[in-house]
Amino acid sequence: MSWKHRKGPDMAISPADGSYDIAVLGAGPAGLSAAAAAAAQGSRVVLIDAAPRPGGQYWRHRAGEDRLPAPLRAALEAVTFLPSHAIWHIERTDSGFTIHALPDREIDCRTVVVATGAYDRQLPFPGWTLPGVFTAGGVQALLKGQGVVAGNRIAVAGTGPFLLPVAAGLAEAGGQVVGVFEAGRPTAFLRHPLALSRNVSKIFEGAGYLRRLRRYRIPFSTRTTVVQAHGTESVTGVTVARLDSNWTIVSKRRIDCDTVAVGYGFTPQTEIPRQLGCEMVVDADGSLCGQGR
Amino acid sequence: MITFSFDGKHIEAEPGQTVGAALIAAGHRSWRLTRKDGKARGIFCGIGVCFDCLATISGGPNQRACLTEVRPGDVVETQEGAGHGDLAC
Ligand SMILES: Cc1cc2nc3c(=O)[nH]c(=O)nc-3n(C[C@H](O)[C@H](O)[C@H](O)COP(=O)(O)OP(=O)(O)OC[C@H]3O[C@@H](n4cnc5c(N)ncnc54)[C@H](O)[C@@H]3O)c2cc1C
Ligand code: FES
Numbered sequence: 001m002s003w004k005h006r007k008g009p010d011m012a013i014s015p016a017d018g019s020y021d022i023a024v025l026g027a028g029p030a031g032l033s034a035a036a037a038a039a040a041q042g043s044r045v046v047l048i049d050a051a052p053r054p055g056g057q058y059w060r061h062r063a064g065e066d067r068l069p070a071p072l073r074a075a076l077e078a079v080t081f082l083p084s085h086a087i088w089h090i091e092r093t094d095s096g097f098t099i100h101a102l103p104d105r106e107i108d109c110r111t112v113v114v115a116t117g118a119y120d121r122q123l124p125f126p127g128w129t130l131p132g133v134f135t136a137g138g139v140q141a142l143l144k145g146q147g148v149v150a151g152n153r154i155a156v157a158g159t160g161p162f163l164l165p166v167a168a169g170l171a172e173a174g175g176q177v178v179g180v181f182e183a184g185r186p187t188a189f190l191r192h193p194l195a196l197s198r199n200v201s202k203i204f205e206g207a208g209y210l211r212r213l214r215r216y217r218i219p220f221s222t223r224t225t226v227v228q229a230h231g232t233e234s235v236t237g238v239t240v241a242r243l244d245s246n247w248t249i250v251s252k253r254r255i256d257c258d259t260v261a262v263g264y265g266f267t268p269q270t271e272i273p274r275q276l277g278c279e280m281v282v283d284a285d286g287s288l289c290g291q292g293r
Numbered sequence: 294m295i296t297f298s299f300d301g302k303h304i305e306a307e308p309g310q311t312v313g314a315a316l317i318a319a320g321h322r323s324w325r326l327t328r329k330d331g332k333a334r335g336i337f338c339g340i341g342v343c344f345d346c347l348a349t350i351s352g353g354p355n356q357r358a359c360l361t362e363v364r365p366g367d368v369v370e371t372q373e374g375a376g377h378g379d380l381a382c
Contacts, residue, residue: 086341119338129332129334131333132322134338138340142314146311147310148318150317234333
């Protein structure tokens, strides 16, 4: 295999009998918390992640930085942490599971906790494969994990509150955000008193992001989204459409930009639960989710 | 700074940076041509799930540039098709 030579840092100390009580797959907020809780109960825990640093998407950070909360950083000491190990296969065995990770490692455990996170949900549109069209999360990962602004003139589009910190972060790092195009009408839920009372802190957080957008004079449009990316080798512009409440196009206009950051929320990574034969259900938002064992 | 080459050009990267991030920072956006139509591709998801960003890195084809950290002296080449030359399928 051609890439065996690219070994990641090897910090594994296997328990004497070569197996763990619990393997936690994914070292994001969920996996770190699960590993910490299991280790605190005295379990032998192995925590495995494909990334070189712990933290997942939320606590993604650059090499040399540390963004983990101190208790979770401390909990890492109590578990075997295997960074830079991509899990590609899991098999059931008589005594539990064998996890196969690259580069080249097999790990035996009695119990598996899957905490592999999510990825950006995409609604394909003409031109979405052009270089310069990125997922919103991908643009955020480039910024937070790599210190790189994905482009010069950037259109941010899709649905959901995540678009706001992405746009604000890009502007603060020197990108010119030509607009945030939100396909939905996020204020609709404000008419529901229960939703309102349960989400007060989120509403303040959203208002803070909107203030940051205003500071950089970034236009924020609702019921609007990118429906086409133009260009031959790379993005040179987008068509932005105004939508009615059924997401039917009402009108269109063209905007010059070299980059699109697009995402319609997130959908769980279900590869591992499906490989294990877990029962799957369709969630309220249309996402495929694992259920059962 | 560490240095590597991309299609013969000299590129600088910060320690710990991925090949994909360093290429974007240097103004490059594509480093793969699709199998059928030879269309340009670069980073899409940025987190290792879509496999759009495959490149040939120091002789090994099909490496995800968004995950692979630059090593000093890496030779990165635009990957054509499946990256196996005439045997591409
Ligand atoms: C690209 C992207 C960027 C995001 N950025 C932000 C942000 O900046 N702020 C924010 O609030 N929310 C962000 N989110 C939303 C994010 O899903 C949640 O905030 C939160 O990180 C979810 O926590 P988690 O622990 O469930 O999963 P994650 O944080 O996604 O962690 C899952 C971990 O599992 C690992 N993993 C997955 N599959 C494998 C495998 N096969 N082998 C080994 N390891 C694997 C991943 O490397 C990752 O570290 C982002 C989501 C995405 C997809
Ligand atoms: S950009 Fe999707 S795998 Fe690298």
